[in-house]
Amino acid sequence: MIIYLRILSNEVDNFVKEIAIDDTLSFADLHACIQDTLNYDASQMASFFTTDSGWNKESEITLLDMSEGHSSEIKVMHNTLISDFLFEEGQRLLYVFDFFSERAFFIEVIEIKKGSLDKPNCYRNEGETPQQIMIGDFTEETTKPDLDQFDDEFDGTLDSMKFNDLDHFDDDLNLDDLADQY
Incomplete structure (x- = not known):
């Protein structure tokens, strides 16, 4: 059986890809076809x-x-056949291609026909392809912390952190006695 898939993006309005794939092929074959079609x-x-x-x-x-x-x-x-999961029109998949930003394409089975294909075929390729990996805007403004917010609490010395005011530390603590307990 030949499974016809439509791939859409929520990032680019005119992005439409349609792929025909034999149901005896694997999801690795579909993945390779998508990656190749999009030049990812x-x-x-x-x-x-x-x-x-x-x-x-x-x-x-x-x-x-x-x-x-x-x-x-x-x-x-590579171990999972298309036929293991896709066998009727209307079934849906997400194809997560950017894990860090959780970006995905929306895939739907639009038709199933008798026949066979040796390899997947992208027969409709319209629209701009979204960038594969989105890296945040690391401008100087967003990467530099606002140190002024800490000025009241920290004057640059360890004394300002009040380490000496912690009363739960025993000044007479003997490490040899502590080790003997264990």
């Missing part, structure tokens, strides 16, 4: 999430298994 750096982390009709995440299909125990519950793209 394929070494960046990405995940697909199945969703309900309201785009609420359900199951994750990740690029790499990052669990230390290699759990069988973790779905990895």
